[in-house]
Amino acid sequence: MDLAQCSLNSVTVKGAGFTEVADLAEQWGFGGVGLWRDVLDGVDLAGASARLRGSGLRVTSVCRGGMFPQPTAELRREAMADNRMAVDQAHALGADCLVLVCGAAHGDLAGARLQVHDGIAELEPYARQAGVRLAVEPMHPMMASSRSVITSLQEANDLIEAIDSDLVGIALDSYHVWWDAALQQQIARAGERLFSVQLADWVTPIQGELSSRGMPGEGCIDMTGFVADCRNAGYAGLVEVEILSDRWWAEAAPRAVHAAANGLAAV
Template sequence: MSVERLSINQITVKAWSFEETVRGLARHGIGWIGAWVGPVEEYGPERAAALLRDHGVRVSSMCRAGFFTGKNPDGGGLDHDANRRAVDLTAAIGADVLYMVSGGVHDDLNLARSRAAVVEGIAELVPYAASAGVRLAVEPLHPMMCAERSVTVTLDQSLDIVERFDPAHVGLAVDTYNVWWDPGLDAALARAGDRIIGYQVCDWLVPQPHPTFGRGLPGDGAIDIPAITRAVDAAGFTGPIEVEIFNEKVWARDPDDVLGAVVAGFPHHVLP
């Protein structure tokens, strides 16, 4: 099947609850979901695991934990208990990849110290995650998000962090929206090799409507997503490919229509 690797990150169909999302994916023949901590915790991890089993849907990743610098624009700062709870929820629903968002620059504006805090925070979380069988996926965000969301902004920078840890416990997450612009992208993906444990796709809309909520469906923007997929595959990643869309216009559409459009476009706008 041309969509056997397709995963839908739950934020793409934000209007749906966790249960509605799982049922909707099954209805469209989509076998993977990118889950979020909040909806899973609200639904209940045991119920969520049973629902996933009943509908034959597997979890490609869990979003998210981290914010190791203490900066989180969605509220709160570094919360060790919340990060450990995210690990627990990931394991409870049968997933093994938990996405890490680094956090924005410290209030003291010391970028070097902020980036050092990311390494320290991951190191603190690794033993707990490893004991639960969960791998931490370090995700660089686009440089425009450095101040408030992530001081980790390139694949090479993220790999410098990832390579400090056992590959069984810490890997790299690649998101087309965040990395497509990088002139060193192909070399970084080749360097990453089997350290890639997560791959997310969406498009860069022109003009860009919003730095966070400006993601488009694959094929609607400026990114050559199939070329990036080809490079990710060549590096050795053969796992699910998550479509992750933050866009209020997409969220306002009928989720069934969104899934239909993604399924129809996936072989042409995502696969190499």
């Protein structure tokens, strides 16, 4: 892929601040950036947005909202307040979407899934007012107790169809869904509700379920086929590279971006 069709997610160079992420994306010719909210702490969002626009960089995603299942009503209120702040940040940056990491469960999966549905339905009117699209990210089943009870694209499709809003769609990361026998069919089903497409590769052994990922090409996922399926379904946006990797985080940011660029070039 041409890097102009790709976006650099800030977590790929965890530790780098907003300006460094923007500079690296510009130097390498990326078409955009995906921004985790940690790099927005203390940053003037109007200035940041102008900086990115000036370089022709889109904001393909802000990460994250979500974490809807909470044990008490007060914690649910706190989570919802944080979600509204995330919507505000995505609005200020003109992001393509706010990624929803829906939240985990210990034990009562069905109850947690209900709280996810209800939480998104509650957030939707606020997002609509701001013109921000919400992207449910189905996450790998190994994260069901730590990150999200939405563990497959089929489940995410069921969820967004139940909510039935043109502003609620899918963020699809190869890492989370590559194993699924129903993947192609479910990508076609998602169609234009694909708001974000992200790449990370599957490498083993898993050393911590969050940050054992590989650059595109380091693992076993058919990235070219995955991107083609998303394009065929109607996804016309940039493709993000989002690599949570203790191994790459130990390298200097420019080396990680170099590796990401090489990996994307081969897709």
